[in-house]
Amino acid sequence: MGSETRIGVFICECGSNIAGTVNCMELMEYAKSLPDVVCVVVNRYTCAEPGQQEIRRYVCEQDLNRVVVAACTPKMHEPTFRKCVSDAGLNPYLMEMANIREHCSWVHHFDKAKATQKAKELVKSAVARARLLEPQKELEVPVTQAALVIGGGIAGIQASLDLANAGYPVWLVEKAPSIGGIMSQLNKTYPTMD
Amino acid sequence: MIEEADFKCLRCGHEFKAPYEKGKIEERFCPKCRSNSVRHIKKKL
Amino acid sequence: MMDVGRHPRIKLLTYSEIEEISGYIGNFRIKIRRKARYVDENECTACDECVEVCPVIVPKEHQMGLASRKAIYIPFPQAVPSAHLIDIEACLGFDPIACSKCAEKCDKNCINYDDKDKIIEFDVGSIIVATGMDVYDPTEFDEYGYTRFENVLTSMEFEILTGPGGVTKGELIRPTDRKVPKSIGFIQCVGSRCEKRGNPYCSNVCCMNTIKDTLLLKEYYHDIECKVFYVDIRASGKGFEDFYRRSKGLGVKYIRGIPGDIREDPKTKNLILTVENTSKGSIEEHELEMIVLSVGLVPRYDSDVIQKLLTLSTTSDGFLMEVHPKLTPIDAPTSGVFFAGCCEAPKDIKDSVTQASGAAARALTILSQDKVKIEAVTSIIDEDKCTSCGICADVCPYGAIIVDKKAKIPAKVIEAACKGCGTCAAECKFDAIRMRHFSDEQIMAQLEAILEENPEEKIVVFACNWCSYPGADLVGISRMQYPVSPRIVRTMCSGRVDEKFILHAFELGAPIVLVTGCHPVDCHYIDAQQWAQRRVERLWDKLERKGIRPERLQLEWISASEVGKFVKTMEELEEMRKKVTREEIEETKRILSKIKK
Ligand code: SF4
Ligand code: SF4
Ligand code: SF4
Numbered sequence: 001m002g003s004e005t006r007i008g009v010f011i012c013e014c015g016s017n018i019a020g021t022v023n024c025m026e027l028m029e030y031a032k033s034l035p036d037v038v039c040v041v042v043n044r045y046t047c048a049e050p051g052q053q054e055i056r057r058y059v060c061e062q063d064l065n066r067v068v069v070a071a072c073t074p075k076m077h078e079p080t081f082r083k084c085v086s087d088a089g090l091n092p093y094l095m096e097m098a099n100i101r102e103h104c105s106w107v108h109h110f111d112k113a114k115a116t117q118k119a120k121e122l123v124k125s126a127v128a129r130a131r132l133l134e135p136q137k138e139l140e141v142p143v144t145q146a147a148l149v150i151g152g153g154i155a156g157i158q159a160s161l162d163l164a165n166a167g168y169p170v171w172l173v174e175k176a177p178s179i180g181g182i183m184s185q186l187n188k189t190y191p192t193m194d
Numbered sequence: 195m196i197e198e199a200d201f202k203c204l205r206c207g208h209e210f211k212a213p214y215e216k217g218k219i220e221e222r223f224c225p226k227c228r229s230n231s232v233r234h235i236k237k238k239l
Numbered sequence: 240m241m242d243v244g245r246h247p248r249i250k251l252l253t254y255s256e257i258e259e260i261s262g263y264i265g266n267f268r269i270k271i272r273r274k275a276r277y278v279d280e281n282e283c284t285a286c287d288e289c290v291e292v293c294p295v296i297v298p299k300e301h302q303m304g305l306a307s308r309k310a311i312y313i314p315f316p317q318a319v320p321s322a323h324l325i326d327i328e329a330c331l332g333f334d335p336i337a338c339s340k341c342a343e344k345c346d347k348n349c350i351n352y353d354d355k356d357k358i359i360e361f362d363v364g365s366i367i368v369a370t371g372m373d374v375y376d377p378t379e380f381d382e383y384g385y386t387r388f389e390n391v392l393t394s395m396e397f398e399i400l401t402g403p404g405g406v407t408k409g410e411l412i413r414p415t416d417r418k419v420p421k422s423i424g425f426i427q428c429v430g431s432r433c434e435k436r437g438n439p440y441c442s443n444v445c446c447m448n449t450i451k452d453t454l455l456l457k458e459y460y461h462d463i464e465c466k467v468f469y470v471d472i473r474a475s476g477k478g479f480e481d482f483y484r485r486s487k488g489l490g491v492k493y494i495r496g497i498p499g500d501i502r503e504d505p506k507t508k509n510l511i512l513t514v515e516n517t518s519k520g521s522i523e524e525h526e527l528e529m530i531v532l533s534v535g536l537v538p539r540y541d542s543d544v545i546q547k548l549l550t551l552s553t554t555s556d557g558f559l560m561e562v563h564p565k566l567t568p569i570d571a572p573t574s575g576v577f578f579a580g581c582c583e584a585p586k587d588i589k590d591s592v593t594q595a596s597g598a599a600a601r602a603l604t605i606l607s608q609d610k611v612k613i614e615a616v617t618s619i620i621d622e623d624k625c626t627s628c629g630i631c632a633d634v635c636p637y638g639a640i641i642v643d644k645k646a647k648i649p650a651k652v653i654e655a656a657c658k659g660c661g662t663c664a665a666e667c668k669f670d671a672i673r674m675r676h677f678s679d680e681q682i683m684a685q686l687e688a689i690l691e692e693n694p695e696e697k698i699v700v701f702a703c704n705w706c707s708y709p710g711a712d713l714v715g716i717s718r719m720q721y722p723v724s725p726r727i728v729r730t731m732c733s734g735r736v737d738e739k740f741i742l743h744a745f746e747l748g749a750p751i752v753l754v755t756g757c758h759p760v761d762c763h764y765i766d767a768q769q770w771a772q773r774r775v776e777r778l779w780d781k782l783e784r785k786g787i788r789p790e791r792l793q794l795e796w797i798s799a800s801e802v803g804k805f806v807k808t809m810e811e812l813e814e815m816r817k818k819v820t821r822e823e824i825e826e827t828k829r830i831l832s833k834i835k836k
């Protein structure tokens with residue numbers, strides 16, 4: 001891989017969630033004009049397997065070293081796409097998302113032209129950031145194989161039993177002198193009436 | 195020391211007085227428009 | 240319950256409170272205060288002999304004054320652990336001369352008046368929050384006379400009264416004459432689904448609970464007259480509609496309408512309730528011997544403690560907020576933490592158990608691994624630029640930076656302790672700190688891209704990863720609409736928003752800049768948020784000194800659930816943006832570029 005930056009932009013229609021408001025074709029043409037962008041792909045559902053496959057394919061075929069996914073919020077699919085690019089051999093921190101759904105198509109539903117313009121800028125900003133992204137190494141830390149369950153009501157009891165039966169030590173902490181919570185005060189309970 | 199100080203809301207322009215303790219940081223909001231853009235107006239000497 | 244007490248892998252700590260939680264996914268350190276029981280919980284066989292000799296009688300908890308207990312007691316017969324404890328406030332044994340009857344009586348010498356609270360510390364890899372809920376207190380519904388009429392009970396009190404641990408051992412009696420009532424009324428939605436009083440949400444369990452109560456009543460007391468006053472019956476679970484039908488089939492009357500008020504007949508202590516029957520359109524009066532207020536569920540009174548310890552947030556109803564309402568409904572925003580039961584939202588037993596098993600499975604995805612990866616967003620020090628001033632170490636909420644000011648040794652970051660809030664990088668005056676994945680250059684490049692064309696049409700919004708950014712997401716999910724001008728730039732914490740970024744945005748022609756993040760109580764980096772506020776306050780002064788209107792820099796704390804506040808803020812800022820003229824923007828640019836030179 002040479003030292004030049006090669007960015008692939010993957011625009012998601014999310015069915016009509018994005019494409020119903022943002023003109024994705026216009027967005028695609030625009031994204032092609034951005035610096036270091038070597039390919040732009042529009043998918044119906046980028047997070048679905050065919051969409052992810054496209055990303056992996058383009059990363060290999062086009063020798064991409066940055067990926068921009070213009071789709072939903074990173075709070076939802078950042079882990080998905082990080083994993084996707086890392087399966088294609090790219091460091092996961094070289095993937096950037098442009099949130100053109102929650103922050104654009106869904107909130108500017110009635111002004112398609114302005115929403116498309118905004119989506120362009122969000123992609124432009126993501127590309128600008130992507131150009132400067134660097135690979136990062138995540139710190140790996142050992143896991144203490146025990147759990148804490150806070151609260152000894154019916155939910156805490158069930159969770160503790162499941163974890164303990166799966167073979168892990170559980171600390172169950174309850175504020176009151178006995179476990180049981182509200183349920184222990186109830187008479188028969190629906191739906192079984194016992 | 196807690197003293198009464200002048201504040202101005204940078205959202206709606208409302209000016210008001212509220213207790214103020216130097217160096218202490220707390221969530222402030224405008225009593226009129228509820229914005230957090232509330233500025234402590236220092237006395238001009 | 241018994242299974243928990245006996246399970247070899249469950250360490251049960253009752254009468255205990257969490258004092259401290261530190262660390263991160265895979266590696267939490269927990270500090271617990273185990274309150275003194277004054278009775279050795281392992282030795283006690285719950286033989287009850289101590290109780291017989293104890294001379295102190297106090298009213299028993301949750302029994303409406305209908306029952307009492309001693310100073311040494313067991314909370315209820317099936318308690319786990321099956322052991323007594325001493326209510327030390329009531330006990331006379333603090334002064335052994337006054338009383339030490341129970342200690343003398345106990346053959347196993349379990350009782351120790353000098354018992355002390357113990358601090359226990361341990362490590363875990365994952366945490367499940369199952370702190371439950373409280374029951375709504377209907378005192379504010381004064382028209383129902385809950386505090387005035389003895390025969391008006393809450394559904395919870397009714398439950399306890401008729402429950403296995405109740406005074407009557409399952410026999411239904413009404414408080415005033417201790418006789419089985421001939422008629423009983425249930426009022427639904429007390430404290431639920433009301434914007435003005437109580438809570439706006441549906442508490443989920445009350446309809447079914449009432450239906451269950453009517454079935455039990457009809458089973459034990461065939462002749463009892465049951466009337467249910469409701470707005471609509473929500474019986475949407477599996478098999479629930481059947482229950483409803485059965486209840487109606489047994490002669491329980493369902494009357495659509497919420498009673499206006501209740502009076503008491505001073506002689507019979509019967510209750511007379513007035514209601515507008517909305518199916519018939521008539522005003523009716525019903526005389527009943529007992530009335531049960533079907534009260535809703537509310538967040539636990541002390542849930543803010545756990546919220547602070549684990550930096551969680553709540554939805555507008557006060558219940559703990561999940562990462563995503565549909566896709567990750569069990570995960571807390573803090574990695575490695577999961578929710579089970581009513582702490583997250585009101586639910587019935589079946590749903591609580593279901594979610595608990597889900598939470599256990601989620602926790603297992605961590606516990607079953609030897610190692611977890613931690614996001615590579617941490618700070619790096621440029622030793623050549625660092626002057627060892629120590630500011631970064633002072634602001635870091637986690638003490639993750641060590642600086643030796645005296646020896647002039649440059650700052651050092653403990654990577655595993657750094658959570659990546661970026662406050663140190665924003666505060667360092669010498670640009671000696673670089674944030675991985677959120678570097679100055681990356682953020683500046685975003686600003687330049689956003690403001691390259693028609694900057695006067697845009698509002699630059701710096702939003703934190705935990706509250707305001709997902710808050711803006713929720714606005715989208717809710718399909719609320721707002722002006723098109725805001726351009727959101729994500730940072731991990733509002734503490735990351737460097738003065739430099741804000742000034743750069745103005746220099747590039749931004750009419751309005753907003754810094755938004757978590758409210759101080761919700762801050763995901765303990766208190767890093769405060770540095771954003773300090774910085775903005777400092778900048779207001781600085782902007783004014785330079786001749787730039789401070790109003791153009793705005794501050795707002797918007798939580799992940801405050802969609803209304805987000806939209807309102809955007810609308811207000813749009814109005815402000817329109818008033819910033821091109822001349823003003825040009826003037827600002829001139830001022831700022833001059834300073835640079
Ligand atoms: S990636 Fe996001 S925007 Fe695209 S289809 Fe999936 S959910 Fe929708
Ligand atoms: S604030 Fe900057 S200069 Fe001061 S000690 Fe920290 S890294 Fe060094
Ligand atoms: S201030 Fe924040 S970014 Fe800096 S070292 Fe501390 S936790 Fe890490």
Ligand SMILES: [Zn+2]
Pocket residue numbers: 203204205206207208224225226227228229
């Ligand atoms: Zn105001």
